[in-house]
Amino acid sequence: xxxxxxxxxxxxxxxxxxxxxxxxxxxxxxxxxxxxxx
Amino acid sequence: xxxxxxxxxxxxxxxxxxxxxxxxxxxxxxxxxxxxxxxxxxxxxxxxxxxxxxxxxxxxxxxxxxxxxxxxxxxxxxxxxxxxxxxxxxxxxxxxxxxxxxxxxxxxxxxxxxxxxxxxxxxxxxxxxxxxxxxxxxxxxxxxxxxxxxxxxxxxxxxxxxxxxxxxxxxxxxxxxxxxxxx
Numbered sequence: 001x002x003x004x005x006x007x008x009x010x011x012x013x014x015x016x017x018x019x020x021x022x023x024x025x026x027x028x029x030x031x032x033x034x035x036x037x038x
Numbered sequence: 039x040x041x042x043x044x045x046x047x048x049x050x051x052x053x054x055x056x057x058x059x060x061x062x063x064x065x066x067x068x069x070x071x072x073x074x075x076x077x078x079x080x081x082x083x084x085x086x087x088x089x090x091x092x093x094x095x096x097x098x099x100x101x102x103x104x105x106x107x108x109x110x111x112x113x114x115x116x117x118x119x120x121x122x123x124x125x126x127x128x129x130x131x132x133x134x135x136x137x138x139x140x141x142x143x144x145x146x147x148x149x150x151x152x153x154x155x156x157x158x159x160x161x162x163x164x165x166x167x168x169x170x171x172x173x174x175x176x177x178x179x180x181x182x183x184x185x186x187x188x189x190x191x192x193x194x195x196x197x198x199x200x201x202x203x204x205x206x207x208x209x210x211x212x213x214x215x216x217x218x219x220x221x
Contacts, residue, residue, distance in 0.1 A: 004077040005206070012073035023078060026108070026115060027202035029140040 061218045064093065069213040075101070075206040079199040081214065085164040086195065089216030092163065096147065096156035096199065100209035106149040107156055107207075108200040109171065110142040111163055111188060118143050120186020122175055133180075142200055143186045148176035154207065156199075163194040 003015040004023060015023060042058070044050065059065070067089070072079055085092060099105060120137040122145040137144055147156035158173035170187040201207050 005073070005075055006078045006080065007073050007076045008080040009082055010070055012076055015078070019078075022115070023200070026110060026141045026200055029137075029144070 063218050064215045065089070065218065067092070067214045067216050069211055072096075072099070072207055072210050072212060074208045076208070077201050077206050079207075079212060080196065081198070081212065082196040084196050084214045085160075087164060090162055090165065090219055091217040092160045093215040093217070094156060094158045094160060094197075094212070095215075096154065096210055096212045098210035099152065099154045099207055101152070101207065105147070105154040105201055105205050105207050106145055106177075106203070107147040107154065108142040108144050108202060109146045109158065109160075110198045110200060111160075111169060112192060112194040112196060114188065114190065114192060114194075115141040117190055118186060118188050120144075120171065120184060122182055122184045124175055124180045124182025126180050128179070137186055142198075143171050143184070143188075144202070145175055145184050146171065146173045146199075148174075148181075149205075150176075150178045154210070160197070163197070166191045166193045169194065 003017070003020045005012055006015045006019055042054065067084060070081070096107070116139065118137050118140045120143055122135045123132065124134070125132045135145060146158050147154050155176070156173065158171055161170045163169045168187055168189045171185070173184045175182045175184055199212070
C-alpha cells in the first residue's frame with residue numbers, strides 16, 4: 001500500500017512507516033470544517 | 039538597533055549593509071515550493087536567535103480540495119491549545135473549534151477548492167518559553183481567526199505543515215519571514 005508523501009524542505013518522498021503512523025496520530029484529533037466550494 | 043540615515047557619496051561599510059539587511063522591518067528567511075500531492079511539509083532551519091517572531095505565508099496552491107492546514111512545531115505532538123472562532127457569511131452565526139491538548143494547531147489556514155492562503159504569525163518559537171500562533175481563517179462560507187499557544191520550554195528551529203482529512207496539497211510557495219528585533 002502506498003503511503004502519503006512528505007516533503008522535507010525541497011525533497012518529496014513517501015513517508016516511512018513511522019512517519020505515517022505519526023501522521024495518522026497527528027490528524028486524528030479534530031476533523032477540519034467541511035470544505036466549502038465557491 | 040538604532041536607525042541610521044545614509045548620505046550620498048559617503049563610504050558604506052559592509053557591516054552596515056549586513057546589519058541593515060538582517061534587521062530590516064521584515065526579512066526573508068527562506069522560501070520553498072510545495073511539491074505534488076504531499077500531506078506534510080517539514081520546514082527546517084526557519085527559527086533562530088536572529089529573530090524572535092515570525093510570519094509564515096503560503097499561497098498559490100494549484101490542486102483541488104479543502105486544505106485546512108495544521109502546524110506542528112519541531113517534534114512536539116502534544117500540548118497544543120487554541121480556538122478557531124468563525125462566523126458564517128450568510129447567517130452571521132458564530133461558532134468555534136477548539137484545540138484542547140492536541141497534537142498540533144489545527145485550522146491555521148482556510149481551505150477551499152484551489153485556495154489556501156496561510157498568514158500565520160508565530161511568536162517566540164526559538165525561545166525556551168511558550169510559543170503562540172495567530173492566523174486568519176477563510177473558506178467558502180465562513181471567515182474567522184485562529185489563536186493558540188504551546189506552553190512548554192522547548193526551543194524550535196522548524197515546523198511542519200500538515201494536511202488532514204484525507205487531502206493533499208500541490209504547488210504554491212511557502213515563505214518564512216523574521217520580524218526585526220526592536221533593539
